[in-house]
Amino acid sequence: xxxxxxxxxxxxxxxxxxxxxxxxxxxxxxxxxxxxxxxxxxxxxxxxxxxxxxxxxxxxxxxxxxxxxxxxxxxxxxxxxxxxxxxxxxxxxxxxxxxxxxxxxxxxxxxxxxxxxxxxxxxxxxxxxxxxxxxx
Numbered sequence: 001x002x003x004x005x006x007x008x009x010x011x012x013x014x015x016x017x018x019x020x021x022x023x024x025x026x027x028x029x030x031x032x033x034x035x036x037x038x039x040x041x042x043x044x045x046x047x048x049x050x051x052x053x054x055x056x057x058x059x060x061x062x063x064x065x066x067x068x069x070x071x072x073x074x075x076x077x078x079x080x081x082x083x084x085x086x087x088x089x090x091x092x093x094x095x096x097x098x099x100x101x102x103x104x105x106x107x108x109x110x111x112x113x114x115x116x117x118x119x120x121x122x123x124x125x126x127x128x129x130x131x132x133x134x135x136x
Contacts (some may be wrong), residue, residue: 010069015069015070015071016069016073016121016122017066017069017070017071017072017117018070019114019115019117019118019121020069020112020114021112022120023071023072024072025068025112026062026065026066026069026071027062028112029065029108029109029112029114030058030059030061030062030108031058032064032107032108032111032112033058033061033104033105033108034054034057034058034061035108035111036104036107036108036111037050037054037104038054038069040103040104040107042100042103043100043101043103043104045096045097046097046100046101046104049091049097055083060075062074063075064082064124065080068129082132084129084132085132085133085135088133088135089135091135092135092136093133093134093135093136094134094136095134097134098130098131098133098134102126102127102130105126105130106119109122
């Protein structure tokens with residue numbers, strides 16, 4: 001393996017996308033996230049913000065997280081831009097909703113057996129995104 005390729009592979013291994021298992025791992029994370037949201041009583045408020053079926057939003061989260069975590073920019077390629085506030089504008093997203101989302105993501109990371117370092121690496125950035133979407 002060339003030195004340049006070796007450095008690229010080594011640096012990619014530190015990205016959350018790869019640490020979580022690449023495409024399949026991110027799909028599993030998104031599935032776990034919505035399974036948690038669908039069943040966790042503490043997430044009833046944010047679950048109510050979603051339609052009966054979670055499959056389309058699960059796929060959108062996968063496409064978004066793919067690029068955000070260091071993998072292919074699927075969401076950007078498909079939709080042309082990334083705006084997190086517009087799709088969430090119709091919903092009253094307060095601190096409680098933000099915390100419910102974060103709880104679901106924490107539980108999903110546990111469900112997919114994310115290692116401690118990866119969970120720690122994502123804790124603040126996940127909070128920042130969830131807090132950014134808060135609109136009331």
